[in-house]
Amino acid sequence: xxxxxxxxxxxxxxxxxxxxxxxxxxxxxxxxxxxxxxxxxxxxxxxxxxxxxxxxxxxxxxxxxxxxxxxxxxxxxxxxxxxxxxxxxxxxxxxxxxxxxxxxxxxxxxxxxxxxxxxxxxxxxxxxxxxxxxxxxxxxxxxxxxxxxxxxxxxxxxxxxxxxxxxxxxxxxxxxxxxxxxxxxxxxxxxxxxxxxxxxxxxxxxxxxxxxxxxxxxxxxxxxxxxxxxxxxxxxxxxxxxxxxxxxxxxxxxxxxxxxxxxxxxxxxxxxxxxxxxxx
Amino acid sequence: xxxxxxxxxxxxxxxxxxxxxxxxxxxxxxxxxxxxxxxxxxxxxxxxxxxxxxxxxxxxxxxxxxxxxxxxxxxxxxxxxxxxxxxxxxxxxxxxxxxxxxxxxxxxxxxxxxxxxxxxxxxxxxxxxxxxxxxxxxxxxxxxxxxxxxxxxxxxxxxxxxxxxxxxxxxxxxxxxxxxxxxxxxxxxxxxxxxxxxxxxxxxxxxxxxxxxxxxxxxxxxxxxxxxxxxxxxxxxxxxxxxxxxxxxxxxxxxxxxxxxxxxxxxxxxxxxxxxxxxxxxxxxxxxxxxxxxxxxxxxxxxxxxxxxxxxxxxxxxxxxxxxxxxxxxxxxxxxxxxxxxxxxxxxxxxxxxxxxxxxxxxxxxxxxxx
Amino acid sequence: xxxxxxxxxxxxxxxxxxxxxxxxxxxxxxxxxxxxxxxxxxxxxxxxxxxxxxxxxxxxxxxxxxxxxxxxxxxxxxxxxxxxxxxxxxxxxxxxxxxxxxxxxxxxxxxxxxxxxxxxxxxxxxxxxxxxxxxxxxxxxxxxxxxxxxxxxxxxxxxxxxxxxxxxxxxxxxxxxxxxxxxxxxxxxxxxxxxxxxxxxxxxxxxxxxxxxxxxxxxxxxxxxxxxxxxxxxxxxxxxxxxxxxxxxxxxxxxxxxxxxxxxxxxxxxxxxxxxxxxxxxxxxxxxxxxxxxxxxxxxxxxxxxxxxx
Numbered sequence: 001x002x003x004x005x006x007x008x009x010x011x012x013x014x015x016x017x018x019x020x021x022x023x024x025x026x027x028x029x030x031x032x033x034x035x036x037x038x039x040x041x042x043x044x045x046x047x048x049x050x051x052x053x054x055x056x057x058x059x060x061x062x063x064x065x066x067x068x069x070x071x072x073x074x075x076x077x078x079x080x081x082x083x084x085x086x087x088x089x090x091x092x093x094x095x096x097x098x099x100x101x102x103x104x105x106x107x108x109x110x111x112x113x114x115x116x117x118x119x120x121x122x123x124x125x126x127x128x129x130x131x132x133x134x135x136x137x138x139x140x141x142x143x144x145x146x147x148x149x150x151x152x153x154x155x156x157x158x159x160x161x162x163x164x165x166x167x168x169x170x171x172x173x174x175x176x177x178x179x180x181x182x183x184x185x186x187x188x189x190x191x192x193x194x195x196x197x198x199x200x201x202x203x204x205x206x207x208x209x210x211x212x213x214x215x216x217x218x219x220x221x222x223x224x225x226x227x228x229x230x231x232x233x234x235x236x237x238x239x240x241x242x243x244x245x246x247x248x249x250x251x252x253x254x255x256x257x258x259x260x261x262x263x264x265x266x267x268x269x270x271x272x273x274x275x276x277x278x279x280x
Numbered sequence: 281x282x283x284x285x286x287x288x289x290x291x292x293x294x295x296x297x298x299x300x301x302x303x304x305x306x307x308x309x310x311x312x313x314x315x316x317x318x319x320x321x322x323x324x325x326x327x328x329x330x331x332x333x334x335x336x337x338x339x340x341x342x343x344x345x346x347x348x349x350x351x352x353x354x355x356x357x358x359x360x361x362x363x364x365x366x367x368x369x370x371x372x373x374x375x376x377x378x379x380x381x382x383x384x385x386x387x388x389x390x391x392x393x394x395x396x397x398x399x400x401x402x403x404x405x406x407x408x409x410x411x412x413x414x415x416x417x418x419x420x421x422x423x424x425x426x427x428x429x430x431x432x433x434x435x436x437x438x439x440x441x442x443x444x445x446x447x448x449x450x451x452x453x454x455x456x457x458x459x460x461x462x463x464x465x466x467x468x469x470x471x472x473x474x475x476x477x478x479x480x481x482x483x484x485x486x487x488x489x490x491x492x493x494x495x496x497x498x499x500x501x502x503x504x505x506x507x508x509x510x511x512x513x514x515x516x517x518x519x520x521x522x523x524x525x526x527x528x529x530x531x532x533x534x535x536x537x538x539x540x541x542x543x544x545x546x547x548x549x550x551x552x553x554x555x556x557x558x559x560x561x562x563x564x565x566x567x568x569x570x571x572x573x574x575x576x577x578x579x580x581x582x583x584x585x586x587x588x589x590x591x592x593x594x595x596x597x598x599x600x601x602x603x604x605x606x607x608x609x610x611x612x613x614x615x616x617x618x619x620x621x622x623x624x625x626x627x628x629x630x631x632x633x634x635x636x637x638x639x640x641x642x643x644x645x646x647x648x649x650x651x
Numbered sequence: 652x653x654x655x656x657x658x659x660x661x662x663x664x665x666x667x668x669x670x671x672x673x674x675x676x677x678x679x680x681x682x683x684x685x686x687x688x689x690x691x692x693x694x695x696x697x698x699x700x701x702x703x704x705x706x707x708x709x710x711x712x713x714x715x716x717x718x719x720x721x722x723x724x725x726x727x728x729x730x731x732x733x734x735x736x737x738x739x740x741x742x743x744x745x746x747x748x749x750x751x752x753x754x755x756x757x758x759x760x761x762x763x764x765x766x767x768x769x770x771x772x773x774x775x776x777x778x779x780x781x782x783x784x785x786x787x788x789x790x791x792x793x794x795x796x797x798x799x800x801x802x803x804x805x806x807x808x809x810x811x812x813x814x815x816x817x818x819x820x821x822x823x824x825x826x827x828x829x830x831x832x833x834x835x836x837x838x839x840x841x842x843x844x845x846x847x848x849x850x851x852x853x854x855x856x857x858x859x860x861x862x863x864x865x866x867x868x869x870x871x872x873x874x875x876x877x878x879x880x881x882x883x884x885x886x887x888x889x890x891x892x893x894x895x896x897x898x899x900x901x902x903x904x905x906x907x908x909x910x911x912x913x914x915x916x917x918x919x920x921x922x923x924x925x926x927x928x929x930x931x932x933x934x935x936x937x938x939x940x941x942x943x944x945x946x947x948x949x950x951x952x953x954x955x956x957x958x959x960x961x
Binding site: 247 | 782794839924
């Protein structure tokens with residue numbers, strides 16, 4: 001294919017745009033990594049260089065050696081997975097019903113699912129904190145998990161419904177004629193076929209749960225219970241002025257699990273995202 | 281084996297009524313076809329018999345037992361879907377055996393039944409494949425196999441051949457017919473294709489707009505359609521309809537067309553239509569009865585009237601040729617011998633087999649009969 | 652017939668049939684989710700409104716109903732500034748995230764159309780910024796904007812001989828620093844939506860325009876933009892809602908400062924309830940937040956295609 005000069009210029013411009021964009025979006029993270037492998041002395045070096053003269057992994061050891069930090073990571077994993085998993089339990093039957101049945105409450109439920117995603121956890125925590133305090137659910141992973149689940153459930157339902165819409169109804173009809181109850185058809189036929197959709201929704205909600213800040217910030221005051229999102233905030237408070245490089249290492253550690261999960265599973269996630277928000 | 285009985289069946293979706301109280305019976309071992317244009321309610325009726333749609337009013341009975349509230353799994357039926365509905369995540373073998381597994385049959389017996397079914401449909405070598413690895417025709421055979429394996433009392437078919445190409449369709453049609461002869465199972469088959477209906481059915485229910493137009497054998501529908509719709513729906517190419525009047529011509533009761541041309545009635549017809557003299561009618565004659573082909577049946581018959589028709593368009597089909605022409609001021613189609621060398625602009629001589637023609641009331645569409 | 656099958660079928664026909672089929676009733680399927688949503692969204696929303704009409708605090712379990720909190724809201728002199736900061740933050744975020752998202756989506760689209768290598772790499776890099784937890788993004792940008800000697804931007808400026816900027820210590824600049832951090836974090840989402848909108852525009856529309864004599868710019872103006880209109884609207888609403896609810900990014904970046912220069916509504920509500928333990932006044936602000944979200948959501952739902960359309 002012959003390329004005209006115009007096209008070549010366009011291509012060059014496009015690549016320039018890509019370069020600038022990558023610099024802008026990747027830059028801060030790369031620089032964060034750079035900071036995290038510096039010694040204390042090198043942090044204050046004024047000339048800009050990505051790779052320090054004496055790179056060191058000491059900061060990482062220091063962070064991981066901290067009593068609480070591995071705890072933070074673990075709590076983060078626990079809460080985000082529990083949230084995604086719990087959301088899946090609530091969302092899956094609801095998504096099936098919303099996809100297959102017609103009933104009067106359907107429209108309000110669908111609107112509710114859309115609308116509730118837009119409410120900030122802060123707004124719901126304001127009154128909820130009071131009640132949870134009285135029942136004794138503050139400072140408990142159980143209470144926090146319930147909220148994580150509640151926050152993830154609408155999105156999970158929405159994504160899953162879209163996916164189940166794509167499975168032909170004749171499949172569960174065939175199963176019902178073959179001898180299943182509707183629930184049996186749901187378990188034996190729809191569920192296995194929903195696996196890709198379930199995985200996308202699960203992974204996405206787990207990643208979002210990893211970022212969840214307001215709920216644990218308000219609900220969990222004991223550091224041993226806090227997830228990484230709050231933990232890294234605590235770290236900022238402690239290490240900001242004294243050891244920036246340690247803070248940087250901690251920040252990298254807080255980001256890496258989410259990014260790695262994303263990179264490995266990105267195909268699942270991206271398609272699911274667009275389908276949901278645009279088609280509604 | 282089963283008898284199915286449908287009484288005053290009504291189906292409403294919200295305010296919208298799609299099936300307006302229909303009645304029919306299917307006897308034991310019969311192959312009954314529900315046919316009609318899209319939207320006529322045939323699929324809805326089938327699905328109600330299957331239990332996939334609830335019944336708004338009326339009764340469905342299988343073997344004398346009311347099944348309105350019985351879930352599909354308890355009706356002992358099998359269904360072949362238009363899109364085959366093969367479980368994508370299961371192998372062909374698992375698909376075939378699924379219904380049997382749901383009935384808690386011991387594994388050895390299931391294996392036996394699956395092998396037998398695979399032999400009958402010649403899909404033995406496909407047993408370990410997944411549906412997406414199969415061609416359309418193979419999938420269809422697996423779908424039928426899944427139904428057969430269950431040996432149910434009633435088979436239901438929902439337009440199973442619609443997704444196949446023309447050649448496969450003919451092949452599968454014969455296959456289904458052969459299976460029915462072998463198993464003699466009561467079957468209800470839904471299609472919009474009248475050829476399928478005519479070739480497969482013991483009896484046919486013609487539906488339009490949620491109402492039954494006629495129930496009868498293929499022969500009955502072809503030769504004695506009860507109204508214009510059925511007459512036009514059954515038979516391909518469709519029957520020719522020409523506006524006319526029952527009047528006197530040369531002292532004899534005749535059909536008089538708008539352009540003045542006339543056709544004499546047979547003696548029997550003159551008697552039957554005596555009371556309708558002077559009325560406007562719709563004259564119906566099938567292309568195959570407006571022809572130059574003489575069979576042993578009608579050669580030299582009294583009802584043959586020779587006429588000439590202009591040749592406008594010629595469609596050679598090989599064994600026959602379709603001639604698009606005009607008669608009585610209307611466009612018609614005539615089916616003539618294929619060997620004829622016909623040129624547009626000429627006229628050809630054909631005979632109208634008056635004993636096979638029909639008259640319909642132009643307003644109600646009902647066929648005029650002896651009164 | 653096979654003996655095994657016949658027995659199985661016979662057994663089936665004599666099986667006891669329950670009167671009602673539980674799993675055919677849709678309500679069973681949606682009940683758990685509905686209850687969960689009622690408990691965690693509807694109930695708190697009602698409660699927040701209720702508390703705004705009281706003088707409750709987090710310390711005292713007793714309270715009484717009063718309009719004083721709303722009156723206090725009216726008399727609140729800092730409220731105007733607060734609303735302005737919030738508005739500025741949201742508005743700037745929306746505008747720039749839309750623009751940047753659109754430019755990137757266009758560039759990506761061009762890359763895909765011309766089979767340029769490396770497009771997926773760029774996409775992944777951008778999305779990674781969205782995956783970063785908000786609080787971590789705040790920390791990262793706080794380090795970048797920092798006016799200490801390790802601060803990236805000021806070091807950069809120093810290297811090229813420019814004077815340092817008080818990114819986080821000057822009130823009028825701090826809010827823009829927050830905007831920049833938010834743009835960094837949020838553009839990826841906007842880009843995905845717009846990209847999805849771009850790829851479904853039929854090529855034949857562009858070809859028809861080209862044949863009609865439209866330049867690239869004209870094609871953009873008369874074909875691309877109108878086709879993107881619904882998505883641009885939806886995008887605007889979503890970015891607005893997400894930005895309005897942003898809390899962790901700002902908290903980690905500036906803590907609301909300097910002074911109260913970056914204290915957006917959500918931060919203000921948090922401080923009222925959980926720092927001052929003032930449940931009533933905090934609820935009033937939360938109600939304001941809720942009301943704005945509801946209005947936005949209403950338009951979002953109106954803009955979505957109906958169930959049966961595509």
